[in-house]
Amino acid sequence: xxxxxxxxxxxxxxxxxxxxxxxxxxxxxxxxxxxxxxxxxxxxxxxxxxxxxxxxxxxxxxxxxxxxxxxxxxxxxxxxxxxxxxxxxxxxxxxxxxxxxxxxxxxxxxxxxxxxxxxxxxxxxxxxxxxxxxxxxxxxxxxxxxxxxxxxxxxxxxxxxxxxxxxxxxxxxxxxxxxxxxxxxxxxxxxxxxxxxxxxxxxxxxxxxxxxxxxxxxxxxxxxxxxxxxxxxxxxxxxxxxxxxxxxxxxxxxxxxxxxxxxxxxxxxxxxxxxxxxxxxxxxxxxxxxxxxxxxxxxxxxxxxxxxxxxxxxxxxxxxxxxxxxxxxxxxxxxxxxxxxxxxxxxxxxxxxxxxxxxxxxxxxxxxxxxxxxxxxxxxxxxxxxxxxxxxxxxxxxxxxxxxxxxxxxxxxxxxxxxxxxxxxxxxxxxxxxxxxxxxxxxxxxxxxxxxxxxxxxxxxxxxxxxxxxxxxxxxxxx
Amino acid sequence: xxxxxxxxxxxxxxxxxxxxxxxxxxxxxxxxxxxxxxxxxxxxxxxxxxxxxxxxxxxxxxxxxxxxxxxxxxxxxxxxxxxxxxxxxxxxxxxxxxxxxxxxxxxxxxxxxxxxxxxxxxxxxxxxxxxxxxxxxxxxxxxxxxxxxxxxxxxxxxx
Numbered sequence: 060x061x062x063x064x065x066x067x068x069x070x071x072x073x074x075x076x077x078x079x080x081x082x083x084x085x086x087x088x089x090x091x092x093x094x095x096x097x098x099x100x101x102x103x104x105x106x107x108x109x110x111x112x113x114x115x116x117x118x119x120x121x122x123x124x125x126x127x128x129x130x131x132x133x134x135x136x137x138x139x140x141x142x143x144x145x146x147x148x149x150x151x152x153x154x155x156x157x158x159x160x161x162x163x164x165x166x167x168x169x170x171x172x173x174x175x176x177x178x179x180x181x182x183x184x185x186x187x188x189x190x191x192x193x194x195x196x197x198x199x200x201x202x203x204x205x206x207x208x209x210x211x212x213x214x215x216x217x218x219x220x221x222x223x224x225x226x227x228x229x230x231x232x233x234x235x236x237x238x239x240x241x242x243x244x245x246x247x248x249x250x251x252x253x254x255x256x257x258x259x260x261x262x263x264x265x266x267x268x269x270x271x272x273x274x275x276x277x278x279x280x281x282x283x284x285x286x287x288x289x290x291x292x293x294x295x296x297x298x299x300x301x302x303x304x305x306x307x308x309x310x311x312x313x314x315x316x317x318x319x320x321x322x323x324x325x326x327x328x329x330x331x332x333x334x335x336x337x338x339x340x341x342x343x344x345x346x347x348x349x350x351x352x353x354x355x356x357x358x359x360x361x362x363x364x365x366x367x368x369x370x371x372x373x374x375x376x377x378x379x380x381x382x383x384x385x386x387x388x389x390x391x392x393x394x395x396x397x398x399x400x401x402x403x404x405x406x407x408x409x410x411x412x413x414x415x416x417x418x419x420x421x422x423x424x425x426x427x428x429x430x431x432x433x434x435x436x437x438x439x440x441x442x443x444x445x446x447x448x449x450x451x452x453x454x455x456x457x458x459x460x461x462x463x464x465x466x467x468x469x470x471x472x473x474x475x476x477x478x479x480x481x482x483x484x485x486x487x488x489x490x491x492x493x494x495x496x497x498x499x500x501x502x503x504x505x506x507x508x509x510x511x512x513x514x515x516x517x518x519x520x521x522x523x524x525x526x527x528x529x530x531x532x533x534x535x536x537x538x
Numbered sequence: 539x540x541x542x543x544x545x546x547x548x549x550x551x552x553x554x555x556x557x558x559x560x561x562x563x564x565x566x567x568x569x570x571x572x573x574x575x576x577x578x579x580x581x582x583x584x585x586x587x588x589x590x591x592x593x594x595x596x597x598x599x600x601x602x603x604x605x606x607x608x609x610x611x612x613x614x615x616x617x618x619x620x621x622x623x624x625x626x627x628x629x630x631x632x633x634x635x636x637x638x639x640x641x642x643x644x645x646x647x648x649x650x651x652x653x654x655x656x657x658x659x660x661x662x663x664x665x666x667x668x669x670x671x672x673x674x675x676x677x678x679x680x681x682x683x684x685x686x687x688x689x690x691x692x693x694x695x696x697x
Contacts, residue, residue, distance in 0.1 A: 377591075458593070460590050464596065
């Protein structure tokens with residue numbers, strides 16, 4: 060019984076005695092930025108060992124190791140989705156682009172070459188090269204692109220166009236620098252030309268530009284739907300072997316390398332670490348979604364002060380009278396194209412032509428409502444709609460000249476000779492258009508024109524109605 | 539084009555000032571006698587006018603001295619004062635009435651034409667056949683008129 064009670068006590072108390080399990084925290088989900096890694100290329104060419112007994116044996120391990128290191132460094136960043144050449148190839152196949160055209164031209168060109176129909180072979184192979192370039196097969200299927208250049212070079216050579224053959228062989232080395240050829244398979248003249256091309260490639264080819272040109276690399280970036288392209292390559296010279304890392308991405312001043320670094324190649328492990336560090340260094344400064352400032356480009360709170368003019372289109376005087384004053388306005392940008400606003404004006408009237416406005420009046424006008432706006436780099440345009448309240452000091456008008464000369468309330472001007480408003484407070488609806496033109500920084504020039512219709516007091520007790528206003532002033536966008 | 543500009547140069551200022559050109563005071567340089575009105579006998583007539591476009595209001599003073607400075611004269615309130623085509627028309631009931639009283643009622647009528655900016659010329663009469671030519675010259679402009687210039691009680695005696 061005691062044991063049961065003890066067990067029960069433990070069962071009740073144990074959960075409260077245990078430390079509380081931390082609630083699983085979910086990191087905010089940011090969209091991933093896709094970054095492509097081109098197959099690393101090993102440009103440490105040895106022209107003397109191009110022709111071997113077994114051309115399929117090894118040679119590409121160092122480059123593959125560097126490609127894997129770059130992909131691993133990118134994969135370590137949660138906001139980056141690395142895209143390898145094989146990913147790109149799979150996406151192409153899914154989209155129905157399988158390099159069929161280029162492959163077809165390759166086989167046709169090879170067949171024509173064997174039949175020594177060199178002109179036709181060259182035409183077919185050139186088309187194949189074009190098709191391969193347009194489909195970025197030098198990334199997705201480098202062996203296919205390499206074969207196209209090889210047989211194009213051989214065809215040119217057989218035709219006697221040694222210079223064009225030389226160019227084709229160099230392009231082959233750029234696509235597959237570690238390619239080895241079967242010794243004795245090609246004529247001695249061809250072997251010599253290929254070796255010469257390899258020697259020249261080492262000396263003159265601009266291997267530091269990915270895919271043979273910035274424009275083409277940017278086209279690949281677009282085709283692969285990636286934000287940046289990572290390009291790693293190995294070079295060898297008399298001074299030593301080096302690993303170079305380049306990251307190409309568009310910047311504010313055009314596309315260029317946002318990362319360009321290199322280091323000496325000692326062994327595979329240290330080279331892989333070096334590539335990882337270089338890629339991580341780029342990631343550290345890259346524009347990732349979580350690092351971007353929240354979009355707050357548009358000012359939210361605007362205030363302006365202005366000089367204003369008003370004219371009532373319906374008036375008890377025989378001729379219209381004018382009013383002038385100043386105003387202050389506030390606007391709060393609720394959404395990108397929606398704002399709320401409030402505006403206060405103080406107006407003073409001027410005499411009309413016949414002095415029918417016996418007493419000048421001062422008025423305070425208040426408008427509040429919502430607006431629709433468009434914002435551009437040069438400024439903003441608003442359409443505002445709201446309710447308007449207009450309070451006037453005593454408004455007295457008369458067409459009796461005695462009231463004007465002797466004054467209201469004298470023996471010559473009785474109450475029946477003057478018109479007064481039934482209410483000093485007028486209420487109605489207001490519509491206005493406003494243009495803000497940025498002068499510099501947050502300061503802008505504000506022009507506004509508006510129109511109102513008063514429905515209180517109801518006609519015919521509203522001899523003063525339909526005010527038109529225009530204002531010009533300066534404003535400030537606070538934040 | 540030159541004609542247009544010249545016309546505009548003449549008309550625009552005229553249009554702007556035309557609505558208030560009479561405002562101020564005008565006085566006869568010589569004493570005037572209006573037949574049929576006993577109170578206006580050898581009196582200097584002074585008109586204090588307020589001009590508002592087509593409408594004119596004012597007071598007519600009948601003084602014994604040339605400056606109209608003493609409270610010696612009766613006055614009358616202008617009625618139906620109009621301004622049209624450069625001619626001022628008004629009437630007033632003379633203080634003390636008419637003798638004899640005409641069949642149309644006792645009312646002094648005036649028809650005066652403005653010459654330049656400072657001279658009103660025309661005639662005043664109770665009966666059409668008893669017109670008295672009068673000439674008044676400006677004494678005050680609009681801003682110079684003071685409250686006392688308009689203090690004419692309904693009996694027509696205060697200044």
